[in-house]
Amino acid sequence: MKCSRCKKIEEKMIIIARKRNGLIYYYCRDCNTRKLRIYRKTNKGKERTYEAIKRSEKRYPERGSVWNKLKYALLNKKIKKSKECQKCFRKEKLYGHHPDYAKPLEVVWMCRGCHADEHRKINIVNNS
Numbered sequence: 001m002k003c004s005r006c007k008k009i010e011e012k013m014i015i016i017a018r019k020r021n022g023l024i025y026y027y028c029r030d031c032n033t034r035k036l037r038i039y040r041k042t043n044k045g046k047e048r049t050y051e052a053i054k055r056s057e058k059r060y061p062e063r064g065s066v067w068n069k070l071k072y073a074l075l076n077k078k079i080k081k082s083k084e085c086q087k088c089f090r091k092e093k094l095y096g097h098h099p100d101y102a103k104p105l106e107v108v109w110m111c112r113g114c115h116a117d118e119h120r121k122i123n124i125v126n127n128s
Contacts, residue, residue, distance in 0.1 A: 003028040029113065062101045069104040070096055082109035
């Protein structure tokens with residue numbers, strides 16, 4: 001597919017808008033990220049982001065304490081962050097993924113794309 005904004009061709013695209021005339025706009029992950037960063041700086045974007053964070057904290061109260069435990073362990077060098085994604089082996093910014101929140105220091109280090117894909121899989125399974 002082709003990104004509606006930068007015209008880059010990629011396999012995975014995000015559907016941004018479906019127009020009444022049938023047109024569908026697709027954005028690559030980079031263009032969508034840029035668009036969201038700009039939106040989050042607006043007053044409405046700040047409000048909606050804050051509301052989403054509050055909903056998430058209410059829905060998943062265990063996550064916050066697990067993230068704090070991981071952060072503390074990293075700062076005190078009790079665990080070590082991987083240098084590359086454990087799924088695709090890219091060397092870029094990594095995120096800690098908790099397969100089980102009952103085990104806060106058991107983390108799979110993933111790049112942004114793999115981490116998002118992993119959460120999509122979890123959500124599909126949970127919604128079924």
